[in-house]
Amino acid sequence: MTNVHEANFELTTALSLTRSRKQSKWQPELAIRKxxxxxxxxxxxxxxxxLMLGRAVVMSQFTPFALPFFAVVLxxxxxxxxxxxxxxxxxxxxxxxxxxxxxxxxxxxxxMTAAVLKNxxxxxxxxxxxxxxxxxxxxxxxxxxxxxxxxxxxxxxxLEALAAGILALIFMQSFTIIKKGRKAAYTxxxxxxxxxxxxxxxxxxxxxxxxxxxxxHMMTRYLVVVAALAAGALVGSTAGVVTGLIFCLSxxxxxxxxxxxxxxxxxxxxxxxxxxxxxxxxxxxxxxLTGLMIGDTLRLEASLYESAVTALLLFVTPKKWITAIARHxxxxxxxxxxxQRYALNVRDATAEKVERFSDMFAELxxxxxCKETLPEDPQTEADYMISKVTARTCQQCFKKEFxxxxxxxRTYEWMTDLVYRDNDNKTWESLCVKSEQVKKEFEDExxxxxxxxxxKEQLKEGSQFVARQLSxxxxxxxxxxxxxxxxxxxxxxxxxxxxxxLQGYGIQAEHVEIHCLxxxxxxxxxxxxxxxxxxxCEKLIAPMLSSILKExxxxxxxxxxxxxxxxxxxxxxxxxxxxxxxxxxxxxxRGGLVSGDSYTAVPLNEGKYAVAxxxxxxxxxxxxxxxxxTIGLLQQMLKAGIDExxxxxxxxxxxxxxxxxxxxxxxxxxxxxxxxxxxKFLKVGSVPSYIKRGxxxxxxxxxxxxxxxxxxxEMDVLEDQLKAGDLLFMVSDGVMDGLRTIENPERWLRRxxxxxxxxxxxxAADLIMEAAVRSSGGxxxxxxxxAAIKIDHQVPKWAAIxxxxxAG
Numbered sequence: 001m002t003n004v005h006e007a008n009f010e011l012t013t014a015l016s017l018t019r020s021r022k023q024s025k026w027q028p029e030l031a032i033r034k035x036x037x038x039x040x041x042x043x044x045x046x047x048x049x050x051l052m053l054g055r056a057v058v059m060s061q062f063t064p065f066a067l068p069f070f071a072v073v074l075x076x077x078x079x080x081x082x083x084x085x086x087x088x089x090x091x092x093x094x095x096x097x098x099x100x101x102x103x104x105x106x107x108x109x110x111x112m113t114a115a116v117l118k119n120x121x122x123x124x125x126x127x128x129x130x131x132x133x134x135x136x137x138x139x140x141x142x143x144x145x146x147x148x149x150x151x152x153x154x155x156x157x158x159l160e161a162l163a164a165g166i167l168a169l170i171f172m173q174s175f176t177i178i179k180k181g182r183k184a185a186y187t188x189x190x191x192x193x194x195x196x197x198x199x200x201x202x203x204x205x206x207x208x209x210x211x212x213x214x215x216x217h218m219m220t221r222y223l224v225v226v227a228a229l230a231a232g233a234l235v236g237s238t239a240g241v242v243t244g245l246i247f248c249l250s251x252x253x254x255x256x257x258x259x260x261x262x263x264x265x266x267x268x269x270x271x272x273x274x275x276x277x278x279x280x281x282x283x284x285x286x287x288x289l290t291g292l293m294i295g296d297t298l299r300l301e302a303s304l305y306e307s308a309v310t311a312l313l314l315f316v317t318p319k320k321w322i323t324a325i326a327r328h329x330x331x332x333x334x335x336x337x338x339x340q341r342y343a344l345n346v347r348d349a350t351a352e353k354v355e356r357f358s359d360m361f362a363e364l365x366x367x368x369x370c371k372e373t374l375p376e377d378p379q380t381e382a383d384y385m386i387s388k389v390t391a392r393t394c395q396q397c398f399k400k401e402f403x404x405x406x407x408x409x410r411t412y413e414w415m416t417d418l419v420y421r422d423n424d425n426k427t428w429e430s431l432c433v434k435s436e437q438v439k440k441e442f443e444d445e446x447x448x449x450x451x452x453x454x455x456k457e458q459l460k461e462g463s464q465f466v467a468r469q470l471s472x473x474x475x476x477x478x479x480x481x482x483x484x485x486x487x488x489x490x491x492x493x494x495x496x497x498x499x500x501x502l503q504g505y506g507i508q509a510e511h512v513e514i515h516c517l518x519x520x521x522x523x524x525x526x527x528x529x530x531x532x533x534x535x536x537c538e539k540l541i542a543p544m545l546s547s548i549l550k551e552x553x554x555x556x557x558x559x560x561x562x563x564x565x566x567x568x569x570x571x572x573x574x575x576x577x578x579x580x581x582x583x584x585x586x587x588x589x590r591g592g593l594v595s596g597d598s599y600t601a602v603p604l605n606e607g608k609y610a611v612a613x614x615x616x617x618x619x620x621x622x623x624x625x626x627x628x629x630t631i632g633l634l635q636q637m638l639k640a641g642i643d644e645x646x647x648x649x650x651x652x653x654x655x656x657x658x659x660x661x662x663x664x665x666x667x668x669x670x671x672x673x674x675x676x677x678x679x680k681f682l683k684v685g686s687v688p689s690y691i692k693r694g695x696x697x698x699x700x701x702x703x704x705x706x707x708x709x710x711x712x713x714e715m716d717v718l719e720d721q722l723k724a725g726d727l728l729f730m731v732s733d734g735v736m737d738g739l740r741t742i743e744n745p746e747r748w749l750r751r752x753x754x755x756x757x758x759x760x761x762x763x764a765a766d767l768i769m770e771a772a773v774r775s776s777g778g779x780x781x782x783x784x785x786x787a788a789i790k791i792d793h794q795v796p797k798w799a800a801i802x803x804x805x806x807a808g
Contacts, residue, residue, distance in 0.1 A: 043083040046073070050084045052204030054091020054103060058249040062160045063099070064135065065200050066092060068168035070107050071131045072175050074114060075121060091204065098142075106138035124172055132165035170196050186328050191231075195239045198223045199246035206250045213306050217257065220247055221283060221310040224265045229279045229314070230322050231329040233269025240265030260290040260303070280311035351481045358477040365470035382419045385449070389441045390415070393434050403432075418442045472646045479641060498526070501544055505801075507536060510567065520607075520675065522549055522574040529567050531560055537570045539798050545572055546800040554796065576674035578724065579794045580609045583762030585769035587734075587784040589619035596623025597732045597785040598631040602639065604671075610638055611789055612669040613686070615732040619783050630665040644671055645717065648682055668730050670789070677722040677791055687736045688746060690753050691720065692727040697750045727764060728789040729753055734782035735772050742775060761788035 053065040066088045073084045085107055093100030113130055120126050139157045143149055174193035186194070202223070205216035220243050228236025244258030267282030274281065287307040291300030326334035394400050403411040414432075419442065432438060495512040502509045511527040526541060537555045545553040552575040561567040588595040596616040603609050614630040616623030630651055637647035648667060668686035672679050681689060683702035691698040700718055722728065731749070739745035752771050758764050765788040773780060 043080055046077075046080045046083045047087040049201055050087025051091040051094075052201045054088035054204070055094045056091075056200060056204035056250070057095065057206070058203060058246075060251075061156070062163065063092070063095075063103070064160050064163040064167055065203070066103050067106050067110060067135050067138075068131050068164050068171050071110060071114075071127055071168055072171040074111070075127060075172075076175055102138065102142045105141070106135060109138055110134045124169060127172065128165040128168040131168040132161040135164040136161040167196075167200070186330070191235060191329070192238065192242060195223075195227070195242040196246060198239075199243040202243065202247055203250045206247075206254075212302055213309065216247070217303070217306045218310050218313070220244070220257065220261060221264060221307060222313050224261050225268050225279050225283050225310065225314055226317070226322065226325070228265050228268030228282070229272060229276065230326040230334075231269070231332050232272055233266050235329060236265030236269035237262055238265070256290060256294055259293075260286055263289060264307075276314055280314060283307050283311060354477050354481040358474045358481060361470045361474035361477065365467045365474060381449075382416055385419055385442070385445050386412075386415045389438065389445055393438050393441055397434060399433060419446075468646055468649060472642045472650070475643070476641045498524075498545070498548060501548065502526075502541065505540060505544070507540065517549070519551060520574050522551065522553060522572070525569055525571050527567055527569045531566055532558065532568045532570075537568070540801070541570070542572060543796070543798045543801040546796065547802060551575075552794065552796050552800075575794045575796060576607060577794055578672075578674045578677045579792045580611075580672055580674065581761050581790045581792070582611060583760065583765040583788045583790075585762075585765040585786045587769055587773060587780050589783050590780055592619075594621055594624055595619075595785070596627055596783040597734065598624070598627035599785060599787055600631050600635050601787075602635055604638055606641070607674050609672045609674055610635075610644075610669065611672075611730065611787060612667060613730050613732055613785055613787055614668075615666045615686075615734065615783065615785070617665065623783065626665050630667060634667065634669070644669065644680070644682055648684060666733060668732075670728065670730065672722065672789075672791070674794075677724070679720050679722050679728070681718040681720070683718070685733075687731060687733050689731075690729045690750060691722070692729065692753050692756065693723065693725070695754055697754050699746065699750065722791045724791055724793045725759075726791045727753075727756070727759070727761065728791070729764075729768065730787045730789070731768075732783065732785040734780075734784040735769075735786060737782045738772055738776035738780065738784060741777075748775070759790065761790040764788040 050066075050069065053069050056065045057063055070081070070084055070088060074081050088107065089100050089104050092103035110130065113134055114121050117126065117130060121130065136157050139160060140149065143153055143157070170193045173190055174197040199220070202216050202220045205219050208215040224236060224240045224243060227239040240261035240263070241258070244254075244261040247261075248254040248258050264283045264286035267286050268279040269282075271278035271282040284304070284307055287303050288300075291303055294300070323334050326332040327338045329335055390404075394403065397403075418439065494517065495514055498512050499509050508529060509526050510529045511525075513525045515523040515525070517524075522545075524545075526537075528536070537558060542553050542555050553572050554575045556571040556573040558568055558570045561569065582601040584599055584601075586595050586597065596619045597613065598616075599611070599613045601609070601611045612631060612634055614627040614634075616626030616630070633651045634647055637650060638644060642650070648669065651667070666685035667682070668684075668689065669682040670679055670689070671682075681700050681702075683689075683700075686702070688699045688701040691700065698720070700720065702718065735749075736745050739748060742748050749768075749772075752768060756764055756767060758767065765786045768788070769784065769786045772784060772786070
């Protein structure tokens with residue numbers, strides 16, 4: 001994933017450079033960028049950094065920066081080693097000639113150590129240990145030239161060596177700042193490491209003055225305000241504190257600078273919305289506040305001038321540089337925008353790939369589809385059969401010339417009659433010396449022809465099955481691609497409106513994200529900064545959203561944020577116009593525990609609700625396996641979005657292929673649209689269903705064979721409009737078989753349903769089951785299932801709350 005991010009950022013940078021080349025001939029930002037690239041390529045940046053780190057001193061005597069930096073450059077950019085070596089020695093020489101010699105000796109000693117360690121130096125802790133060890137040896141030799149070592153010297157050497165090892169680890173992590181192939185996003189540890197690295201460079205500027213202004217002050221303030229502008233208050237204040245603490249180690253006289261840098265990073269980040277002007281204002285305010293706190297008027301004036309120069313440097317800094325840094329800092333606007341752009345690119349690429357697969361499956365479906373072919377001419381088939389039979393019989397017969405030359409018409413007529421099996425002419429049998437053999441050959445050839453026709457038909461049916469599957473899969477994938485490519489609209493105004501309304505009722509919403517506001521398809525998430533304990537989502541927020549959006553909104557799901565965070569994320573969606581409740585009653589064969597009937601009641605993504613009953617032939621474990629397999633396949637296909645008719649045909653084809661003996665199943669399926677209550681019935685070998693509306697009973701009836709009986713199945717598809725208050729009853733054929741002693745079972749069942757006085761679907765299913773068992777004399781001779789489905793209007797638990805602006 002990191003490589004993908006890197007490629008994305010490099011591509012973005014390359015495109016921006018290409019566009020910039022196509023613009024005007026002279027652009028200051030482009031010129032500065034080219035100059036910076038030239039400095040980097042020529043090694044000037046490395047020399048400047050080396051100069052600063054070579055002369056950086058902390059606690060008046062420690063110089064732990066040069067050796068770790070040399071070690072990291074030797075590891076990551078060996079071609080820059082000579083320039084860094086020269087820069088470090090020159091920087092140390094500005095302190096004293098002896099310090100220059102000491103630094104040169106330490107670097108040479110480390111280079112010799114690196115030649116010995118070779119590849120093991122690539123291990124971070126080996127590198128840190130080598131840097132610490134070499135510095136300790138070099139420092140000991142340097143101090144021995146001035147006199148004998150004391151225990152205080154030993155402690156100081158150990159502390160400096162430890163600092164060198166730690167700095168080596170930090171420089172390794174922060175080296176991405178001068179290394180081209182840096183990662184897409186910096187971690188928090190890397191940001192701190194970068195701050196330490198920048199502060200280490202600033203320490204090397206200590207003592208350099210431009211008039212009355214300290215270059216080190218302006219450098220550190222510039223780094224902090226850049227961090228605040230690029231990444232906000234958190235990173236800005238962190239950079240200020242880290243930079244200030246390390247900077248003041250060089251001299252405790254710089255202690256006030258720690259407070260100034262921290263406050264500047266905080267105020268600059270808070271005023272980031274004002275861009276460069278806002279961050280500069282934050283820097284000036286921080287300078288003024290810390291100066292007034294110290295009370296030194298002269299120092300305050302100089303500090304204000306230093307901050308003004310820093311602000312000027314910030315104004316001339318190319319905006320693209322700030323944006324490039326911000327893109328790598330998690331939480332910044334630029335980083336979020338880059339992630340969204342990347343997500344959109346991934347989404348579009350995924351959708352395109354899915355569409356290609358969809359097109360491929362569509363083409364494969366066309367290839368497998370059996371095209372209608374013209375039937376062969378019967379006379380041609382007859383001639384072909386005659387030629388094959390005569391080749392094995394007449395060809396070697398001594399009467400060939402007589403039959404096929406002298407009496408051709410008569411012989412051909414008799415042979416044709418044999419093809420169609422309507423020859424009872426005894427004269428032909430008396431004239432043909434191989435009449436029995438000829439008859440046998442025709443019978444064998446007709447049998448072979450029949451087998452070939454069956455095989456062709458099976459191949460045709462198999463091709464049609466594969467074509468249907470591929471076509472259905474193509475449709476599902478095309479719908480998925482369209483869903484992926486649906487643009488996410490901006491709803492900033494509505495999100496702020498919802499936040500304000502919630503705030504008016506005392507609920508502080510931390511975040512509101514709207515995915516869709518289309519009527520009937522509303523989908524939004526609200527994050528609360530507290531853990532819900534009193535049902536605020538259902539009782540207060542959902543009714544308010546219903547009032548705002550002018551439709552009933554319900555809580556779809558709630559999730560508590562994981563520890564250590566505290567809060568609740570609730571998803572709200574449009575309520576469907578109708579609600580379905582299902583009750584099911586079972587009775588196994590002869591009161592057993594295993595029923596051969598299976599059922600499912602499952603909501604689908606398209607706002608539909610599916611209820612299905614399957615009855616495996618027979619009873620017991622075998623029938624249960626058949627019905628469960630049928631229901632399981634059907635449920636998975638419906639959930640995947642495959643059309644219900646294609647799903648049932650696919651299940652039938654699968655069961656037909658693997659059919660053994662009497663492995664058949666019936667299917668009774670109803671699909672209910674929860675928006676308009678339209679019901680679609682698909683019946684395969686199942687008994688009638690009944691709709692109860694008040695005292696009126698309507699029967700939904702179809703007649704066909706079960707699944708798995710024939711490859712080309714018959715399926716009755718019926719539609720009906722349901723209404724609120726309707727009770728829909730679906731029963732397995734075991735219920736009707738138990739009523740065989742009754743003259744008209746359908747009429748009896750209609751009467752039982754019409755006499756029901758209960759509305760609860762589970763109670764209704766139990767009552768019908770009890771009546772069926774009693775009517776069969778208490779004997780259960782087949783598995784019995786009754787499913788009762790109640791259709792009601794969707795009534796929200798809580799009424800919509802009027803908005804305060806509409807109240808009164």
